[in-house]
Amino acid sequence: MTDERKPRVAVHKFSSCDGCQLAFLNLGPDLLRLAELVEIVHFAEAGPSNPDADVDIAFIEGSVSTPDERERLRRIRAHSGFLVTIGACATSGGLQALRNLRDSESEWREAIYARPEYIDSLAHATAIREHARVDLELWGCPVDGRQVLAAVRALLFGVPPVEERDKVCLECKRHQTVCVMVARGEPCMGPVTRTGCGALCPRFGRDCYACYGPAEGANTTSLAHRFEGLGLAPEAVARRFHFIHSGQEPFTGAGNEAAGIIPGKAR
Amino acid sequence: MSIYGFLHRSALKQLPECLNEAGYRCIGPRVREGAVTFGELTSIDDLPRGVGDEQRPAHYRLGEREDERLFAWAVGPQGLKSWLFTPRETLWRSRRDDDGRLYFETGSPADDRPLAAIGVRACDLAALRLQDAHFLEREPDPGYRKRRAGLFLVAVDCTHPAETCFCHSTGDGPACESGFDLALHELDDGFIVHAGSEAGERVAARLPLLPVGEEQEAARRDQQRAAIDAQQRALPGRNLRDALFANLDHERWQAVAERCLSCANCTSVCPTCFCHSHEEVPDLDGRTSEHLRQWDSCFTEGHSYIHGIVIRAETPERYRQWLTHKLGSWHDQYGRSGCVGCGRCITWCPVGIDLTEEATVICAEAGDD
Numbered sequence: 001m002t003d004e005r006k007p008r009v010a011v012h013k014f015s016s017c018d019g020c021q022l023a024f025l026n027l028g029p030d031l032l033r034l035a036e037l038v039e040i041v042h043f044a045e046a047g048p049s050n051p052d053a054d055v056d057i058a059f060i061e062g063s064v065s066t067p068d069e070r071e072r073l074r075r076i077r078a079h080s081g082f083l084v085t086i087g088a089c090a091t092s093g094g095l096q097a098l099r100n101l102r103d104s105e106s107e108w109r110e111a112i113y114a115r116p117e118y119i120d121s122l123a124h125a126t127a128i129r130e131h132a133r134v135d136l137e138l139w140g141c142p143v144d145g146r147q148v149l150a151a152v153r154a155l156l157f158g159v160p161p162v163e164e165r166d167k168v169c170l171e172c173k174r175h176q177t178v179c180v181m182v183a184r185g186e187p188c189m190g191p192v193t194r195t196g197c198g199a200l201c202p203r204f205g206r207d208c209y210a211c212y213g214p215a216e217g218a219n220t221t222s223l224a225h226r227f228e229g230l231g232l233a234p235e236a237v238a239r240r241f242h243f244i245h246s247g248q249e250p251f252t253g254a255g256n257e258a259a260g261i262i263p264g265k266a267r
Numbered sequence: 268m269s270i271y272g273f274l275h276r277s278a279l280k281q282l283p284e285c286l287n288e289a290g291y292r293c294i295g296p297r298v299r300e301g302a303v304t305f306g307e308l309t310s311i312d313d314l315p316r317g318v319g320d321e322q323r324p325a326h327y328r329l330g331e332r333e334d335e336r337l338f339a340w341a342v343g344p345q346g347l348k349s350w351l352f353t354p355r356e357t358l359w360r361s362r363r364d365d366d367g368r369l370y371f372e373t374g375s376p377a378d379d380r381p382l383a384a385i386g387v388r389a390c391d392l393a394a395l396r397l398q399d400a401h402f403l404e405r406e407p408d409p410g411y412r413k414r415r416a417g418l419f420l421v422a423v424d425c426t427h428p429a430e431t432c433f434c435h436s437t438g439d440g441p442a443c444e445s446g447f448d449l450a451l452h453e454l455d456d457g458f459i460v461h462a463g464s465e466a467g468e469r470v471a472a473r474l475p476l477l478p479v480g481e482e483q484e485a486a487r488r489d490q491q492r493a494a495i496d497a498q499q500r501a502l503p504g505r506n507l508r509d510a511l512f513a514n515l516d517h518e519r520w521q522a523v524a525e526r527c528l529s530c531a532n533c534t535s536v537c538p539t540c541f542c543h544s545h546e547e548v549p550d551l552d553g554r555t556s557e558h559l560r561q562w563d564s565c566f567t568e569g570h571s572y573i574h575g576i577v578i579r580a581e582t583p584e585r586y587r588q589w590l591t592h593k594l595g596s597w598h599d600q601y602g603r604s605g606c607v608g609c610g611r612c613i614t615w616c617p618v619g620i621d622l623t624e625e626a627t628v629i630c631a632e633a634g635d636d
Contacts, residue, residue, distance in 0.1 A: 033551050153549050162546075166531070166567045169617075173535030174354035174562050176345055178300035181617050183327045191530035191617050205300065216568050217582060219528045226325070226618050 007056040007156065010042035012076055014062025014069050015096055015125060019142035020087035021045045021061055027145045034149070037156060056081045057155055059148075063089040063096055065125035077132040082155060085128045086148065088141035092213055093247030095141075096125040101246055101261065127247060136161055139194055141211035141244050147196055164196045165216040168208050172199035180207050187227045187240055192218035192251075213245045220254035234258050270462040272476025273483060274451075276335065279458060280311040282421070283385065285473050291383035291419055294350065296343070301329060303343035305350065308385065315340065322429035322610070324619025338386060338453045341429035342609050346391040346538035347384060351414050352398060355561040358410075358545075362555045374410070374557075381417025387447070388425050389440030390432075390609040394538030395420075396446060400601045401541045419466060422447035426490045428497050431610030433623055436501035439607040441494040452487050459487055500613075500623045503630050505604060508595040510630035515587065517629050524582035526618050531564035533612035533620075534589065539605045544569060565589050586625075594626060 011021060024031065025046060034040075038057075042050045051072070058080035064070055077083060088094040099108055105123050109116045128134055138147050147164070154161035168190035172179070180186040180202050189210035190202060201208050214220075220241065227237045238259035241251045255261075274282075283293045297306040298315050308314070319332040320340040332339055357374030364370070387395075402411040425434070425441035434440030443450045448467035452459040459479055462471040504510070534540040544563035549556040563570055565588045571578035579585050597605035606622070613621050 030551060037551070037553075149551055150548075153551055153553065156553060157549070166569070167529070169528075169530040169532050170535060170562065170564060170567065173532065176304065176349055176354065178302040178304065178344060179327075179532065179615055179617070182325055182344075182615050183301040188617075191528040191532075217529050217580075219525075219582065222526050222528055222618055 006037065006039045008041050008053065009038045009057045009059070009152075010051075010053065010055040010076075010080070011040070011045070011059045012042065012051065012061065012072075013044065014060060014073070014090065014128070015065040016062030016087065016089045016094070018045060018061070020090075020140075023086070023142045023145045023148060024059075027149065030145070030149060034152065038152070051076070052079060054079045057152070058083050060085050060090050060128050061087050063093045063125045063127060064122070064131050065096055066121050068120070070122070070131055073128065073132050082135045083128075083132065084136045084138060084151060085134050086138045086143045088139065088211060088213065088244050089125075090128045091137045091139055091248075092245045093125050093127050095244060097127075097247035098242065100124045100126075101242065101256075125247075136163075138196075139212040140196055144196055144198070164194065166195045167191055167215040167218075168193045168195050168197070168199050168202070168212070171195045171197075172202045175199055175203055177202045180205065181226075181230075185230050187230055187232055187236075189223075189240060192220055192223050209243055210240070210251070211244045213248050214251055218250055220250045221257075224254055224258050234260065270460070270468050270471040270476065271479065272460055272471075272474075273457055273479045274460050274474055274476055275457040278475050279337075281474055282470075283308055283311060283383075285470050286383040286385075286419065286421075289470065290381065291417075292380040293383045293385060295385035295421075296338070296340075298329065302327060303329070303340055304345045305347070305384065305386075314338075314386070319427070320429060322431045322614045324431065324613050324621055325616055326619070327614050334455070336453060336455075338423045338451075339427045341425065341427055341432055342388055342390065342611060344536050344611060344615050346609070346611075347387060347395055348398065348538050348540075350382060350384070351395075351411055351418070352402065352541060352543075352562075353410070355559055356410055357557050358560050359558045360555065361558070381419065382414065383419035383421065385421040385423075387420050387422045387443075388609075389422070389443045390425075390434045390437075390607040391538055392420070392422055392443060392446040393434075393437075393439035393607040394609070397539045397601060397603075397605060397607070398541060419470075420447045420449070422450040422463075424450065424452045424487075424491065424494075426453060426494050428494055429610060429614065430499055431613040431621075432498050432608065433500040433502060433610060434608035435495045435498050436505075436623075437604065437606055437608035438505060441498075442491050452490070454483060454486050454490075459483060500610070500621070502594070502604075502606065502608070502623050503627045506598055507604070507626060507630050508598045511591045511595040511626075514629050515591070519625065519629050520583040520587045523586055523620060523625050526620055527566075527582050527586050528617060529566045529582045529585055530617065531566045532615050532617060533622075534564040534566060535562060536611040536615045537593075538609060538611070539593075539607060540564070542570065565592070590622070590625065590629070593622075 041053045151161040181188040186207035188207035190208040193210040194212040194215040238255040241255035293308040295308040314337045402408040422443035448464045450461045462468045593605040
């Protein structure tokens, strides 16, 4: 970028835990270097608040779960050049999309809130792409700072960011981690999960729980059978697939199939 | 006359000491994360004493043995591959100055000391010859060549093959025939030591070797015979090229793909697979960049991506690519099959797909035609 104007960047929050915004804040010295390369015009969690500003790159955390968010997203899309979703909630609906499975939004609302009439939410919590055109999706719960910076760098160069779609297993093996499924019988989701985390969980001795969502060509049917072979009950198999990305195929279907859920019917 | 003798179990500790004194960094089998893998050896006590293993498709467990044996297990998930063809390596760095000039420098090696690997099995020696053929012939790979040139190999005959092993059918084991500096054959009370190179002779000359007795020779023959007899699996032939390529439309490719996770565990643990991808990792400031080479696999979509098209988009095509290359076109490239019978792809496949079974089914029909 040689022009005098720095690219303008916004970071928006929708229904989420703020963990992906923290991935920005946790960049440390790189955040300062980033601030020299771009002008951060909106990032309420870090300070600047200017939600309707025109920007070159808009990062969006969180799912759409209220009528207000739906409207706000329309305005952001109209004011943004390149729109990037960050994290599980924005890319698939995240944890809150679990309520979609039971079609029981009102039931939950009554059970949880003391004054449910104050809550104005949509029947389903959904991914940003369900409501607006998305140019790039960065997966993970939370996203990885390295991926965020790589995406910004690619956009500053004017080239499409490299999408990482391989399975976690390949990265796990590059780290020479011993397979937790084969050597310990853990129900690891690595063989169907998108890479990008650096095989973080297996490297610390635990099974992957698929927070980066489905990899390309994910064979969920075969892995579900394997989990049954490891002794998991059908409900437990369903929870493996529905945990973080219940709103994303093929995880939605794999979980439903394991649990015997017929989509659209409350049990 | 090469050195040949018996080393008492209590004297084995002198081997890593001799190697360290000769300037080598020693690696050997160690128990890590529930598996036997190569790691830095600080002393002989790091070796897996009294450790046995249980392997079957998609299953690996270690257990305790009632003896003091150090090598009474079959190969773990990792051979020598990761030490020579490293999983991720910086090939070069580039930098652009204020005037737009570009500068390049080579990636820096982590540790320059030559490596001595203790406990290498016959299957991994065979795999090493294949990796050498790939990385050293025609256009030698500088990083691989440097690491390989200093490598000192202490081989160990395999006396306890796993249920997944089939090196006898590929002709690569279980005994170590050549390609080592020193070879050990473990007996109850010690090791028969055999030097296979000048470097090996120099190290062996410093060990307190005794003459090998007739009983020890007999015990060795018995163990070698038992290691062959213990192998339950086999490939249906040593050259399956024509049989595989005559069956590119076999229905089994679809059937195996229904189980296959296309996860690249098989190719990653395979000691001969050499596929890799390159990645440019620019620094945030856009002035410097690292060029990485990392392990790739024919089971990724990127492996068959050519300018907008993924040639092998579906798993049946990817599995077929792997098997027809490994057991088929490898013969044209390197004069032999790419399979050394180590069985790792069977043990470490998360769903236990058995290459010997798939090859047997797919190649059986060719004979019937």
